Amino acid sequence: xxxxxxxxxxxxxxxxxxxTKRKANKQDNNLQPGISAFLFLSxxxxxxxxxxxxxxxxxxxxxxxxxxxxxxxxLTDKLxxxxxxxxxxxxxxxxxxxxxxxxxxxxxKIDLGALMVLEIMVQDYQQFQEKFNSSYYYKVNKGISxxxxxxxxxxxxxFALGFITHIPAEKPVKAEYLHLSLLTTSxxxxxxxxxxxxxxxxxxRDFVDMSLKASNVKLNSDSRNSLDNLMGEILNNAEDHSExxxxxxxxxxxxxxxxxxxxxxxLNLAIVNFGFSIYEGLEGTKEQNSRIYGxxxxxxxxxxxxxxxxxxxxxxxxxTLYALQEGVSRFKFERKSRGTGTxxxxxxxxxxxxxxxxxxxxxxxxxxxxxxxxxxxxxxxAPFPTGAGERVRHRLSLNKEKDLKILPDQNYLVxxxxxxxxxxxxxxIFMSEDHFDKVxxxx
Amino acid sequence: MADRVTIxxxxxWRGTKSTTFTGxxxxxxxxxxxxxxxxxxxxxxNYEVVxxxxxxxxxxSFYLGLFFPSIEKFxxxxxxxxxxLVVFEDGxxxxxxxxxxxxxxxxxxxxxxxxEDLDSDGFWS
Numbered sequence: 001x002x003x004x005x006x007x008x009x010x011x012x013x014x015x016x017x018x019x020t021k022r023k024a025n026k027q028d029n030n031l032q033p034g035i036s037a038f039l040f041l042s043x044x045x046x047x048x049x050x051x052x053x054x055x056x057x058x059x060x061x062x063x064x065x066x067x068x069x070x071x072x073x074x075l076t077d078k079l080x081x082x083x084x085x086x087x088x089x090x091x092x093x094x095x096x097x098x099x100x101x102x103x104x105x106x107x108x109k110i111d112l113g114a115l116m117v118l119e120i121m122v123q124d125y126q127q128f129q130e131k132f133n134s135s136y137y138y139k140v141n142k143g144i145s146x147x148x149x150x151x152x153x154x155x156x157x158x159f160a161l162g163f164i165t166h167i168p169a170e171k172p173v174k175a176e177y178l179h180l181s182l183l184t185t186s187x188x189x190x191x192x193x194x195x196x197x198x199x200x201x202x203x204x205r206d207f208v209d210m211s212l213k214a215s216n217v218k219l220n221s222d223s224r225n226s227l228d229n230l231m232g233e234i235l236n237n238a239e240d241h242s243e244x245x246x247x248x249x250x251x252x253x254x255x256x257x258x259x260x261x262x263x264x265x266x267l268n269l270a271i272v273n274f275g276f277s278i279y280e281g282l283e284g285t286k287e288q289n290s291r292i293y294g295x296x297x298x299x300x301x302x303x304x305x306x307x308x309x310x311x312x313x314x315x316x317x318x319x320t321l322y323a324l325q326e327g328v329s330r331f332k333f334e335r336k337s338r339g340t341g342t343x344x345x346x347x348x349x350x351x352x353x354x355x356x357x358x359x360x361x362x363x364x365x366x367x368x369x370x371x372x373x374x375x376x377x378x379x380x381x382a383p384f385p386t387g388a389g390e391r392v393r394h395r396l397s398l399n400k401e402k403d404l405k406i407l408p409d410q411n412y413l414v415x416x417x418x419x420x421x422x423x424x425x426x427x428x429i430f431m432s433e434d435h436f437d438k439v440x441x442x443x
Numbered sequence: 444m445a446d447r448v449t450i451x452x453x454x455x456w457r458g459t460k461s462t463t464f465t466g467x468x469x470x471x472x473x474x475x476x477x478x479x480x481x482x483x484x485x486x487x488x489n490y491e492v493v494x495x496x497x498x499x500x501x502x503x504s505f506y507l508g509l510f511f512p513s514i515e516k517f518x519x520x521x522x523x524x525x526x527x528l529v530v531f532e533d534g535x536x537x538x539x540x541x542x543x544x545x546x547x548x549x550x551x552x553x554x555x556x557x558x559e560d561l562d563s564d565g566f567w568s
Contacts, residue, residue: 192472198461201500221499225542228500232465236504239466326556344503393556 046094048244049124052274053090056421061091066101066147072109075117076367076374076426079416082114089118093125099143104158107149113270113369113426115161116250119182120272157268160252176214180207180251180269185239197239200249201231204269211253211265216433226348234271234345234425243275243422258432264362265431267353274422277371278323279316296322299405306407313407314415320373321413325404326393342368343383343394345425350382353429362430370423374414381412447491447528450478454495462499470508484513489526494543496532501543506550514554 046054053059067088070081092100102118104110122144133139146163148155155167156175167175183203185196205227209219219227238247251269258264276284286293300318307313322328326343346366353364357379368375375398377383383396398408456473457464464470474480483490494501510527517523529547531540 192469192477193455193458195458195461195466195469197469198458198463198465201463201465202461221536221538222542225500225539225546228463228465229502229546232463232500232502233504236466236502326553392552 047124047128049120049274050094050128052244052421053121054094058087058090059094061088064088064092064100065098066103067092069102069104069107069110071106073104073107073114074109074111075114075420075424076111076369076376077109079369079374079420080418083418083420086114086117086121090121093121093142097140097142099145102144102146102163104149104154104163105147107154108151110149110154110157111426111428112157112250112252112268113272113367113424115157115163116182116248116270116272117424118163119161119250120248123182156254157252160254161250176255178207178211178214178253180204180249183249184246185235197232197235198228200235201228204231204249204251207251207253208267211267212431214255214263214265216263217431230345230348234342237342238271238273238423238425244273247271247273262432262434264355267427267429267431269427271425272422276422277316277320277373277419278368278423279319279371279373282319282323292328296328302405303407311407311410313410313413314372316371317373317375317413317415318408320368320370321375321396321398321408324368324375324396326395342425343396346377346396347383347394349427349429350377350379352431353427354379355430355432355435358435359430364429365427367426368423369416369420369426372416372419374416376412376414381409446489448488450483450490450492452492452494453477454497457498462497463502464494464498464500464505465502467504467508470505470510472508473505474509474512478509480509480513484516484526489528491528491530494529494531494535496535498535498543499539501546501550503546503550503553506547507554510550511554511557514551515558518558520551520555 061084067085069085070078072078073082073085075082089100089102092098125142129140129142133141146158148158148164148168152167155164156177158164159167159175160177160179180203183200185200205219205224208227209224212219235247235249239245249269249271251267253268254266256264256266282289282293282296296319299322300315303313303318324342324346349366350364353362355362355364364379366377368377377396377398381396381398381400383394384402385392386395387393395402395404397404397406398412399406400409452464452473456469456477458466458469478492510523513527514520514523517526531543
């Protein structure tokens with residue numbers, strides 16, 4: 001008798017479990033009508049990038065047919081609305097098999113970094129869709145289209161990156177551009193010979209070279225070497241910080257003309273890795289890296305003493321700025337000599353774009369967005385050397401005093417409310433033939 | 444000079460379709476798995492390390508991955524140079540050589556900065 005009761009209880013328990021599971025499935029299916037087979041089959045097959053974004057609270061927005069791009073689509077200048085837009089797009093990619101439209105009609109300003117994150121998501125989804133369709137009878141063919149902006153400059157970059165197929169004719173001039181195309185690599189490669197970083201450096205160098213050719217400038221061996229070095233260092237850093245063991249690079253350059261008809265090249269480059277932020281990286285290794293972490297804390301205490309009601313900074317943003325200084329690295333404990341790459345990159349690009357010092361409308365901009373911190377660098381606050389001879393270290397203080405122990409300018413070090421799940425380095429520089437000759441002579 | 448043993452840095456160690464030696468892990472891998480510098484640090488030979496033709500850059504991250512543990516062992520650059528001399532393959536363009544030398548000098552500057560035992564004030568000054 002007791003046995004029978006035990007068996008019945010077990011059966012009831014099992015039924016209850018099945019019922020709960022059924023209800024959960026039904027609820028899930030109700031959320032995304034008409035896609036249950038797709039979801040059921042695809043879930044275990046999601047790409048690592050999709051899993052990363054889901055873990056970072058992407059994919060919870062409601063599914064829309066028309067997704068409105070914010071007025072200013074820029075992760076470095078308007079992070080919050082731009083992230084919301086990106087999250088909506090991601091939700092539509094993974095939670096629905098319906099076609100949708102990226103509506104840029106109200107967008108007045110856009111930058112490469114933000115558009116590149118969209119590009120990465122869409123490309124990753126397309127690869128996922130291709131794999132899925134080759135494995136299952138049930139086919140998915142999601143259509144993603146874009147509605148152009150009313151602003152010519154926005155349409156120009158949308159066109160260059162392939163988001164729109166033509167630029168609505170508003171200007172009598174054609175868009176003249178070069179597009180690097182999205183490049184990525186994985187550090188999972190076990191042998192030094194299989195590493196693709198050097199190849200990507202070469203691609204970027206050739207892209208810059210081609211961009212400059214438009215203004216009759218050709219990179220010489222000096223500048224080729226500098227670019228190879230810079231790109232190598234910065235890609236090494238991007239790779240080190242990635243949770244997914246890779247990074248993405250894209251670039252686009254535009255040919256423009258000044259009032260005298262001389263060619264001006266606008267060069268945009270963006271590098272992104274997804275994973276922990278620079279600050280999280282430092283915090284995560286503070287036990288092993290106690291000496292360097294102690295130095296950072298000492299500097300933070302010096303800065304904290306200067307905080308006022310009007311002027312203060314988050315620890316995250318100040319630590320991000322400290323992390324860019326030569327000699328600082330979260331890996332210092334592993335093999336001692338690390339932590340120079342980002343500073344070399346900033347120095348070189350600000351120097352390449354020094355046309356901005358002569359002409360304010362061509363100000364170079366270099367942004368590093370990492371987690372909630374946003375470091376902005378331009379021709380006004382550029383890196384400077386301290387010390388002499390072999391003991392030179394380069395510093396970026398972001399203040400007019402050129403003193404790292406004094407608080408930075410609040411316009412140049414910003415803490416956002418939202419957090420970007422990784423690090424984006426974005427550069428915009430302007431170059432002209434006359435100016436580039438000067439840069440080459442000087443450097 | 445004549446009795447130095449040659450270590451040739453293989454073009455393949457620059458990676459796929461690359462003309463640049465780059466990456467700390469790549470430098471460390473070459474050190475640990477290809478040229479076995481930990482063992483060479485301890486032997487009685489002196490070496491010349493040859494950078495191959497067609498190299499356009501020799502990144503400090505690669506240089507430090509490859510050589511920093513040796514520099515640390517030999518304590519000064521003079522001692523390190525006695526043991527390892529970085530040279531270029533015959534026929535390399537003079538201008539390229541000049542730039543690669545600058546890369547190497549910059550890497551050495553960084554190595555020396557890191558060998559200094561600084562306190563917080565010294566580090567930030």
